Amino acid sequence: QKEVEQNSGPLSVPEGAIASLNCTYSDRGSQSFFWYRQYSGKSPELIMFIYSNGDKEDGRFTAQLNKASQYVSLLIRDSQPSDSATYLCALWGSSASKIIFGSGTRLSIRP
Amino acid sequence: NAGVTQTPKFQVLKTGQSMTLQCAQDMNHNSMYWYRQDPGMGLRLIYYSASEGTTDKGEVPNGYNVSRLNKREFSLRLESAAPSQTSVYFCASSDPGGTQYFGPGTRLTVL
Numbered sequence: 001q002k003e004v005e006q007n008s009g010p011l012s013v014p015e016g017a018i019a020s021l022n023c024t025y026s027d028r029g030s031q032s033f034f035w036y037r038q039y040s041g042k043s044p045e046l047i048m049f050i051y052s053n054g055d056k057e058d059g060r061f062t063a064q065l066n067k068a069s070q071y072v073s074l075l076i077r078d079s080q081p082s083d084s085a086t087y088l089c090a091l092w093g094s095s096a097s098k099i100i101f102g103s104g105t106r107l108s109i110r111p
Numbered sequence: 112n113a114g115v116t117q118t119p120k121f122q123v124l125k126t127g128q129s130m131t132l133q134c135a136q137d138m139n140h141n142s143m144y145w146y147r148q149d150p151g152m153g154l155r156l157i158y159y160s161a162s163e164g165t166t167d168k169g170e171v172p173n174g175y176n177v178s179r180l181n182k183r184e185f186s187l188r189l190e191s192a193a194p195s196q197t198s199v200y201f202c203a204s205s206d207p208g209g210t211q212y213f214g215p216g217t218r219l220t221v222l
Contacts (some may be wrong), residue, residue: 008151032209043201043213044154088153092209098144098169099211103153 003027006089012108014041019076021087021105026070029094033065033072036088036106044088047074077108113137117202117214123193124221132187132217134202140212142205143185144169145177147198148216155202160185192221 005024013019021035032051036044050056050063050072062075076083089091089102124130137144141162144156153175156169158177168178174196176188189196202214 034210043216044211045213046210049208049210090211097158098159098167098204099209101146101154102158103145103151 001101003093003100004089004091006087006102006105007105009106010108011089011105012110013079015079015081017079017110019079019107019109021074021076021089021107022071023073023089023102025089025091026089027093027100028067028070029106030067031094032092033063034090034099035061035063035072035074036090036093036101038086038088040085042047048089076107081109081111082107083107103107115202115204115212115214117217119217120215122220124189124219126193126221128192129154129188129190130192131189132200132202132219133200134214136186136202136204136212137183138204138206138212140206140214141182143179144205144211145187146176146201146203147171147184147196148201149198157187157200163198172213178189192219194205194221197221 024063035047038056050065056063060077064073085105088104118133144159145157160166160179163182191221200217205211
């Protein structure tokens with residue numbers, strides 16, 4: 001089992017709809033969780049992070065964490081074509097010395 | 112404030128040649144990382160340095176060496192390049208909360 005698992009996609013969502021991206025992880029001791037966005041040919045950039053169970057909202061983005069079920073998700077409301085990118089889930093594991101990345105989900109917003 | 116810089120941006124090598132990828136950050140971060148990214152594989156950690164003077168192997172260290180020259184600089188060396196090392200290489204540094212800041216990447220082709 002991979003430490004961080006994501007559906008590779010592509011996930012196709014109509015413009016203006018909600019895009020839902022999911023990530024599961026195996027290390028129950030994981031402390032911090034991150035979502036990065038990566039445009040084609042560019043480097044990853046942080047969208048948001050979450051430490052506690054529940055929801056965290058930042059503009060059109062909401063991160064959701066459920067440690068008991070070991071999943072973290074990212075919701076993008078009012079999806080725009082500019083949201084088309086690969087989204088990487090990452091976590092800071094119990095060893096706390098390095099970040100572990102999932103392989104990413106490719107999101108495509110169709111006009 | 113340049114963030115994380117990497118050189119070179121592009122490189123073509125012949126099998127067996129050696130080269131060093133340079134990385135520097137100006138954010139006073141203790142931790143620095145080298146990743147490679149292949150299509151559909153996400154980010155794979157090669158080596159990391161939790162602080163000046165320390166380095167540790169990541170998921171795919173074979174064929175690579177690193178040097179943490181000082182707090183700012185973390186270099187990656189390929190002693191004898193192989194076609195399997197054709198990839199995009201990203202350097203990153205992280206703040207105490209775990210957020211990673213990436214350089215623009217080096218696109219390496221080994222013929």
